[in-house]
Amino acid sequence: MANLGVNIDHVATVRQARRTYEPDPIWAAAMAELGGADCITLHLREDRRHIIDRDVRVARETVQVKLNLEMACVDEIIQLAREVRPDQCTLVPERREEVTTEGGLDIITHADSVRETIAQLHDAGISVSLFLDPIEAQIEAAKRLNADAIELHTGQYALATGADQTKELARLRRAGELIRSHGMDLHAGHGLNYQNACPVAALPEMGELNIGHSIVARAIFVGLQTAVREMKELIRQAGQ
Numbered sequence: 001m002a003n004l005g006v007n008i009d010h011v012a013t014v015r016q017a018r019r020t021y022e023p024d025p026i027w028a029a030a031m032a033e034l035g036g037a038d039c040i041t042l043h044l045r046e047d048r049r050h051i052i053d054r055d056v057r058v059a060r061e062t063v064q065v066k067l068n069l070e071m072a073c074v075d076e077i078i079q080l081a082r083e084v085r086p087d088q089c090t091l092v093p094e095r096r097e098e099v100t101t102e103g104g105l106d107i108i109t110h111a112d113s114v115r116e117t118i119a120q121l122h123d124a125g126i127s128v129s130l131f132l133d134p135i136e137a138q139i140e141a142a143k144r145l146n147a148d149a150i151e152l153h154t155g156q157y158a159l160a161t162g163a164d165q166t167k168e169l170a171r172l173r174r175a176g177e178l179i180r181s182h183g184m185d186l187h188a189g190h191g192l193n194y195q196n197a198c199p200v201a202a203l204p205e206m207g208e209l210n211i212g213h214s215i216v217a218r219a220i221f222v223g224l225q226t227a228v229r230e231m232k233e234l235i236r237q238a239g240q
């Protein structure tokens with residue numbers, strides 16, 4: 001059964017809307033753990049629009065499950081990661097004008113900076129996952145760059161419907177097989193929700209799903225602990 005990483009950025013988005021102290025994403029992390037989260041994921045963006053440095057530092061002190069920091073290959077954030085030492089860093093592309101992460105990292109074009117970032121994080125004892133589109137050449141490049149895991153970008157799958165969605169799922173499956181054949185761990189995320197997560201969770205050897213927006217959205221009505229528990233149950237059923 002795949003592990004569930006709960007992305008708490010959107011709790012911080014509500015806090016930053018007023019630049020106040022509530023709701024605290026650290027509190028959210030604790031509630032997510034109580035609901036059965038296997039991993040807490042947070043994205044420290046360059047513009048600090050939701051998660052701020054303090055959240056990463058306090059999360060390291062308080063989170064008891066795996067801590068996964070999403071980040072771009074930016075010196076200042078690499079240094080913070082090396083100091084705080086999350087269990088895993090997931091490298092993502094980042095553009096200031098985007099609403100959310102749009103598309104996977106292009107590690108062929110940016111091979112040098114990604115190689116250097118992976119080396120620096122490995123040197124601090126941090127495992128590195130790369131957020132990639134399900135493209136064979138990108139996966140082959142990840143192996144050469146010494147990545148530990150690949151998080152497949154499920155955004156296209158999540159947006160597609162009908163036969164197109166079936167095709168996108170087949171792409172994810174083929175990419176997942178290639179990733180595992182190279183001995184890297186298989187993760188997936190972006191745009192997954194209570195309607196579409198199961199087929200991705202059921203892909204062979206799926207290790208981790210990172211889900212944020214749909215869980216936090218549901219939490220407004222049912223509470224975070226319940227929202228996480230419901231997603232865990234779907235993943236459990238998918239794994240059977």
Ligand code: PXP
Pocket residue numbers: 007009043070090092100101131151188189190191192210211212213214
């Ligand atoms: N994985 C990665 C690498 C992401 O950048 C995001 C969004 O921050 C997620 C997973 C979670 O996506 P969503 O909020 O759509 O569930």
